[in-house]
Amino acid sequence: MCTTRRFTLAALALSISSFNAAAATPNDTAPLGKLPRWALPLAYQLDFRVDPRQSEYSGSATIDIELKQAADHLWLHGQDLSVVKVTLTDSKNQAHAAQYKVAAQKEGVATVELGQTLPAGRYRMVLEYSAPFNQQLEGVYKVSSQGAPYVITQMEAISARYAFPGFDEPSFKTPFTLSLTVPENQVAVANTRQVAEQKLEQGWRKLSFAATKPLPTYLVAFAVGPWDVVDGPQIPATQWRARTTPLRGIAPHGEGERIKPALAQTPAIITALEDYFGFGYPFDKVDLLAAPDFAAGAMENPGLVTFRDYLMLLDANSPANNVRGSFNVTAHELAHQWFGDTVTMPWWDDIWLNEAFATWMQAKITQQLHPEYRADLELINGANYAMQSDSLVSVRKIRQPITGNGDIETAFDGITYQKGAAVLNMFERYLGADTFRQGVRSHIKQHQFANATADDLVSALAKASGKDQRFSKAMQSFLDQAGVPLVETTLSMENGKAVLHLKQQRYLPLGSAGDAKRLWGIPVCVRYSVAGGDAKTQCELLDQAQGKMVLPGATASSWYMPNADAAGYYRFDMARVDLARLTGSLTQLPDTEQLAYADAINAGFGRGDLDAAAVLAAAPQLAQSATREVATALIPTLKWLEKHEVRSDAQRERLTALARKMYLPRLQQLGYQRRAGESQDDALLRAALAQFLALDIKLPEVRKALLAQGDKALEKNADGKLDLAAANPDLLRTALSVATQEQGTPAVDVLIKALSNTSEPAQRMAILSGLGAATASANAQRARNLALDPLVKVGEMSTLLRASREDGEGREALWKWFTLNHEQLIKRSGETSGGRLPDLVAGDSCSQSEADRMNSFFQPLLKQLPGAERGLAQTREKTLLCTALREKQDPAALLH
Incomplete structure (x- = not known):
């Protein structure tokens, strides 16, 4: 009787437990946004078998997971993966059958069906799979350099799901091994140091790497190929x-020597960043990799930072823009190691x-280590650029709900980068x-590795x-609403006070x-003149529709910069x-404020207040x-006038004469060749003026020289x-563009x-x-x-097409070509490029007609892109x- 009673109670307890487990099993549909949090990854072990000479690779992903509740399935990400086997093992080492199924192909969502309801607890899941090398520079992709194949990864933003099955969201930070x-003839690198090597049969070897710090999936990185590995100067302790x-450089075979300049500048950047953050560089090595083809400018993978090759492979003949860009982008990516x-x-x-x-810190570090680069002006130019987009009704917020x-994909834009940096500044x-x-x-210390x-x-x-x-609301007003104040x-x-x-x-x-x-909390700072020719600065937080500021020492005749x-x-x-007084005192302003003045002119023109x-x-x-940045600040508006407003020979002659008077003497003073010891700024100014005068204004004397x-x-x-190399490297792009337009078919053939x-x-890029600058229709x-x-790399396509639109036949011809070839273009560049297309x-x-045809053509494609x-x-x-x-413009205004 007692035995029976004990059995009955045990059975009842088991029955209740099973009922509760079954009742708690999630009954949901494929999550197209965030994954549910009842299954969490704890650690990954990723094993890849990669031969760049093949068309696909294979791998296994071992994921330690925690089920927060009983479940008969779990959700994860995987795209274009052929998963052949899934094994789930519980904490008692008991194996459970499981099956991987694609749930939402377009979003890369999959489910692992467990075959039974498993209780909450910790499990180890092993997924064995194979996948093709990606063709759109995502996930694990293959490119060629000088005929040799290379395999590289790019996981951000949501491309890790092409590389391995997992929880492809930034909130899931775990160690990766x-x-x-x-x-055996291939070089392989990854986020961390290599810790072991095992020789295998048939000419293979297995390289093992140290476990990473907790990372999100989008920062996992590796590369395989006949790389040159170049030791850089070690980064000393601090x-x-x-x-x-x-510190090492990873370059395509034969290019190792050219990565040394980038390596030489890296230790100073790292130590400057450490001094700012008060937090040592947290990873076990720094590798800088020059990718033969890459979708972004660079990627901040910890321990293995990847760059477009032109930013890493430098020598005496590199364009000044690339040399400066190398430092700036390196500073940007290394700042990411913290943020x-x-x-x-x-x-x-x-x-x-x-x-x-990273954009803001890039400017800070560059200004500290290379003040001659004038990163402060670049930050202002970036803000002015962002304001152009931020003036649109359709613009994103900095913190845009996803x-x-x-x-x-569209979050990686000027609002995120340049506006965000300007708000921080x-x-x-x-x-x-x-x-x-x-x-x-x-902030860094409190949330490190989280x-x-x-x-x-x-x-x-x-x-x-x-x-x-009041401060918090002010800052959030810029983060959580779109637009430019x-x-x-x-x-x-008033009463004797200004x-x-x-x-x-x-x-x-x-x-x-x-x-x-619309209201913001705006920290308004004003510089103004006082008696004796001095200037003072006054600041107030303007968080109401109207306000006022007393300017001590100012008079009725004072100028002020808002x-x-x-x-x-x-x-x-x-x-x-007030504007007239400021204009008359323009030379008394620092160049930073002259850039703000130039933006005010552009903004007034765009608003219709100025003609x-x-x-x-x-x-x-x-x-x-x-200052180069100030001297060229209105060139974009002059280009707009040339492109959209010039309608008569008289207007063209007026604009041409003005451009010649303003800019040609400066270009002639600089000359068309590099001079010994000249500054990078002179080289950059020469390139900007030559491009504008030759390709936009089309001055005959400039075109002749180029x-x-x-x-x-072309010889x-x-x-x-x-x-x-016979041309000035800084002018090669413009020189080849002029040659193509003047020589026609022979130049295009060559x-x-x-x-x-x-x-x-x-x-x-210059070629x-x-x-793209060809103007004859057939060419x-x-x-x-x-x-x-395939002669043109995927990452090079936009350079060619943008040149065709801007310097070549123009947007009408490009549009016609695109409508005939859009399917092939999308297939080659990838659907995720749709936001930029x-x-x-x-x-x-x-024109209204162009807006209408654009809308009609793209609307049916929106679900695809x-x-x-x-x-x-x-x-x-x-x-x-x-x-x-x-339509607002008065044709006579260009003749004044």
């Missing part, structure tokens, strides 16, 4: 890091925490540099500064359908008399500046190859043939730009067709705004 089985850190790699956003709506911080994979000034750094250090949100950062800054909720200013004398009256609204271009009523040091992310509109005559009046004053260089570059040397035997990345068509030819093929359009909806909306809106601005 990689091994690579490769042919007060923040007790050990030396090894992004050590502390990671939990979801893609906070990707700005990665990219804005509703699908397409939103993830503005609030650093508001809090003070030391206080801001204290908040950043606290995840953190924007709110976490704002909280750390508020705590460090002792500021109240417009601050309207008027100076008046009072600056302020109003804020949203800046909207002429023709915009947006609502201007954005002191151009540190604020806002535009300004001054009372006309072409006002732009042409301001341009000569800025053009005489000794054609002479282009002709020399064959003793090896039978083009003598591309350049197409040169593509097949030219591997030097900067020269390839592609030259081909332009041949050039565009190359975008579908409308702008690539229809950017600079300026993630991110294209936003890309289409923005390109169409820019087209309509351009149309409204063009």
Whole structure:
């Protein structure tokens, strides 16, 4: 009786337990956004078998997981993977059958069906699979350099699911342990140091790498191929890091020597970043890899940072733009080792925490180590560039809610990078540099090797500064709403004091359908003149629709600059008399503020407040500046006038005469060849002026000088190859463009043939730009067709097509070509490029008919192209705004 009773109670307990387990089993559908949190990855062991000479690879992913509740299935990510076997083992080492099934192919969502309900607990899941090498530079992909195949990875944003099955979201940070089985004649590298090597049969070897720090899937990286591995100078120990850190360059075979300049600059960047963050470089090595083809500019994979090859492979003949870009981008990617790699956003709506911080820190480190690069001006130019996009109604917020994979792809834009960096710069000034750094250090330390949100950062800054909720609301007003603030200013004398009256609204271009009523918390700083010729600065937080600021020492005749040091992310509109005084005092402003003044001219023109005559009046004053960025600041607006407003010979002659007067003497003074000991800035100014005057304004004397260089570059040397080094490397792109336009078919023939035997990345970019600049219809068509030819790398396609639109036959011809070839283009470039496609093929359009045809063509493709909806909306809106601005213009204004 007692025995029976014990049995009955045990059976009842088991029955209840089973019932509860069954009841708790999730009954859900395939998650197309975030994965559910009832299954969590704890650690990965990834084993890859890779031979770059093959068309596919194989692998196994061993994932330690925790089921937070009983389940008969779990969700994970996997795309284009052929999973042949799944094994699940519990904590008692008991195996359970499981099956992998694709649940949502387009989103890369899969399910593992467990075959039974398993209780909550820890399990080890092993998935064995194979996959083709990706053709669109995602996941694990294969490219060639000088005929040799290489395998490289690119996992960001959501491409790790092409590489291995897993939980492909940034909030899932775990250690990864990689091994690579490769042919014995291949070099393999990964995020961490190699710790073991095992020789296998049939010419294979297995390389094992140390476990990583906790990482999200998008930072896993490896590469296999006949790489040159070059030791760089070791990064010495510092007060923040007790050990030396090894540094290496990974370059395509035969290119190792050219990666040494990039390696030489890296230790100083690392130590400067450590000093700022107060936190030692946290990974076990630094490898910089020059990828023969790459979708992005670079990628911050910890321990194995990958770059487009032209940024890493440098020598005396490299364009100045590439040399400077190498330092800037290296500083950007290494800044990510703290913001992004050590502390990671939990979801893609906070990707700005990665990219804005890296952009802002890049400028800070570059300004510290290379002040002559004027990273402060680059930061301001970046803000001005972002304001152009931020003026659109269709623009993203910095913290844009993510509703699908397409939103993830389009989050990597000027709003995330340049606007985000400008907002950080503005609030650093508001809090003070030391206080801001204290908040950043606290944030990094508190969330190291974990995840953190924007709110976490704002909280750390508020705590460090002792500021109240007014600061937090101010900063969040820039993060959580789109648009550019417009601050309207008027100076008046009241009771013997100079009072600056302020109003804020949203800046909207002429023709915009947006609502201007919007409030931010704007740290407004004003520089103004006082008696004796001195200047003072006054700052206030403007978080109401209207406000005022007393300017001590100012008089009724004082000039003032509404954005002191151009540190604020806002535009300004001054009372006309105030603007006239500022214009008359322009030479008294630092060049930072002259850039803000130039943006005010551009913004006033875009809003319809200023006409072409006002732009042409301001341009000569800025053009005489000794600072390159200021001297060229209005060139984009002059190009717009040339492209969209010039309708008569008289207008063209007026614009040509003005451009010749403003810029030709400067170009002639610089000359067309490099001079011994000249600055990079002179080289960059020469290139900018030559391109504008030769390809946009088409000055005969400039085209003649560049054609002479282009002709020399197209001559064959003793090896039978083009003598591309005969041209100034900084002008090669423009020289080949002029040669293509002037010589026609012979030049096109030579350049197409040169593509097949030219591997030097900067020269390839110049060749592609030259081909894209072809204006004769047959030659332009041949050039565009190359975008579908394997002769042109996937990452080079946009260079060719953009040149065809801007310097070649123009947007009408490109549009016709695209409508006939869009399926092949999308297949080759990948559907995830959809967000950028409308702008690539229809950017600079300026008519209602172009907007309509763009909309009609792309609408049926939106479901196929993630991110294209936003890309289409923005390109169409820019087209309509351009149309409204063009129709507003008075033809006589260009003749004044």
